[in-house]
Structure formats: C-alpha cells, structure tokens
Amino acid sequence: MSRLEMILLAISMLSIVFNVFMVVYSRRLLVELLSISEELGDIQQMTTNFANHVQSVYNLEVFYGDETLQSLMDHAKSYDEYLNTFERVYSLTTDIVDVEEENDVDDTANDEEEAKIQN
DSSP: OOHHHHHHHHHHHHHHHHHHHHHHHHHHHHHHHHHHHHHHHHHHHHHHHHHHHHHHHHTSTTTTTOHHHHHHHHHHHHHHHHHHTTHHHHHHHHHHHHHHHHHHHHHHHHHHHHHHHHO
16 A cells, blocks of 8 residues: 555544544534423423413402512513523424324324225
8 A cells, every 4th residue: 555545544534533423423412402492491381381370379369469479470471581582492392293293193194094995
C-alpha cells in the first residue's frame, strides 16, 4: 500500500467513526428532547387543571370575593398562559401520539376487513 492509500484509509476510518458517534449522539438528544416535551406538556395540563379548580372554589358562595383566592386564581392563569408559550415544544409528543393512534386505528380496521374476507 502506498502512503497516499494509507492516509486515505485513515481519514475514511476517522470519518466513519465520527459519523457513527454523531448518529448515536443525535438519537440520544432526540430522545431527551421528546422526554422533556412530554414532561412540559404534563406540567401545562396540571396547571390548567389547578387553575380550573381554584376558579371553581372561588365561585362557591362561601369563598366568592375572597381576595386571596382571586390572587391565587390570577397567578395560576398567568402561569398557564406563560406555559402556553411553550406549546411548540410539548406539541412534539402529542403529534407523535396522534400519528401512532391513527396507525392503531388503521391496523384495527385492516384486521376487521381481513376477518370479514376470511368469513
């Protein structure tokens, strides 16, 4: 083997190792991003539920007009609105779940059609 072939072989091997590393690293980052997206969506849902609960307690006759509950309700609503700014992030996982659910529905429909055909 000539010196040029050895250099090209070494560069090719380094390139392959680097590309494999980048694929593994990118996959790990995507898994982490999807995990964070799912958790952020859960936090947003919990905040919405909390704000609705405080609203329902505030509307009870016993507590109606209570300034502390009003302040708590306003704070929960503003926090919920702030979390809505991250909707683009947590919608990543809801889109994936929607596609998976559609695939499951399609598979079920196909299975039912096949069963009808066999009968």
